[in-house]
Amino acid sequence: MHANQLLTPAPLVDNPLRWAETDRPEPGPGQILMEVVACGVCRSNLHMIEGDWVDGGVPAISPIVPGHEVTGRVAALGEGVTEFAVGDPVGVQPLWWTCEECEFCTTGREQLCHQRIITGEHVDGGYGQFMLAHAAHTYAVPEALDLVEAAPLFCPGITAYGAVDKLDVGPGSVVAVFGLGGVGHMAVQMAVLTGAEVVAVGRTQAHLDVALELGAARSVDSTDPDAMAAIAGTADAVLTFAGSDAVTAQALQTLKWGGTLVNGVPIKLDEFHFNTGQTIKGSLLGNRDQMRTVLQLAAEGKIRTVVERFSMEQAEQALERLAAGSLRSRAVLVNEHE
Ligand SMILES: [Zn+2]
Ligand SMILES: [Zn+2]
Known part of the structure; x- marks a missing residue:
């Protein structure tokens, strides 16, 4: 597989991302391998890539694949995952994993979990062809929705x-x-x-x-x-x-x-x-119930996204347009075969 990897955070003019060949990950217990269709380009991706958050420990790994508003299809299931099947349209938002045990996780405020793992900041995200997700934080995307247009629901939407x-x-x-x-x-x-x-x-x-x-x-x-x-x-x-x-x-x-x-x-x-x-x-993101409501509102046609498409390899161009303020709306990176 290929993905946009960030090795060392640096200003965009120094081309910090590289379109690299990398091993396709295997889903562990409770995990899903997603074939990525689309990933929205968030200003927070830009902050991380340019090194604004290095002092805060983000990115947490190197190299890292950025991107946290991701849609795609289930490509493989890890042990114990029964709620999804290969081929299902799914999406992942910035909350990649939460502990399920703390005072926030047990009161419907899991986005405040102190142990939360953020997609594309602590683990590889959606700026590539495949991505691992946790079933507990993976969402079924209603069939009525286009997977490219649905991507921004997973960060701007929520x-x-x-x-x-x-x-x-x-x-x-x-x-x-x-x-x-x-x-x-x-x-x-x-x-x-x-x-x-x-x-x-x-x-x-x-x-x-x-x-x-x-x-x-x-x-x-x-x-x-x-x-x-x-x-x-x-x-x-x-x-x-x-x-x-x-x-x-x-x-x-x-x-x-x-x-x-x-x-x-x-x-x-x-x-x-x-x-x-x-x-x-x-206000930070929202909880899982709210995320499912957002998907439902979109499926009913009550809300819609406005997107500008870029191919997955054009991540830096999309980020440059975002930095320049010249996007009409949300940039979304799309894998070629779509
Ligand atoms: Zn975002
Ligand atoms: Zn927690």
Whole structure:
């Protein structure tokens, strides 16, 4: 098999990935060998590849195959795996394994498991032709879904669903979404499903246009001070998926007193006033039940992804486009035979 391997993290200009021949892994007990059809390209892949997370111990192995929003078909089953059959369409999200025993795993918050193993960061991920998965964290992909278009459901989809699920909003509420990349586009749709009026806020016209196509009631150009002033204090909830201090400040300005900000990226706050009664909640992915709900929503046609296809060997080109901000939506790497 071939895969995009990262040997040493380095800036993209130094071509840190190599399309290498490697041994096809054998599934151990409880594991599945997946023939990868598609893998979404996440900004967190870029962080790892360029070495931003080396101090935090990521990547945990070398070489490593990045990629954590993966779809494919079951190619082989390890001992004891009975819930899947060879040929089944399946997907894997960033949570590759969790302990199933800790306080988080036993209360439906396994994404917070301190022993969690992350796909493509601690073990090889989906930027290749085959990948190992754990049956307990492998999902059946409904037949109605195209495996390439389904790939981003496994990171942007679950991230957006997990964030919106933390809100108490519905008809009559206003939800503003900041950061209209792969996750933001999914969050717009999840927020629309609650019945809330959704305001998409961003600086890229193409992203704002997609948000309107996906059901946002209004779009606001974040570089227009008058337009931003007009929405100050109007949102019952704000979601932010853009990791810049300027965007965080705009998101807080847009939030009503008593409202809730959910962040799916790290944010920095100079000051946070208690007397506005506002709440900030961090949100990471979602649990397995939520992931299955996301797949169901997509199968019912209630949400959809917007993807730009690249061949699996073009991983670096896709990452360069992501770094340059020139993708309309989610880049997805696709193995040739598809
Ligand atoms: Zn991701
Ligand atoms: Zn655990």
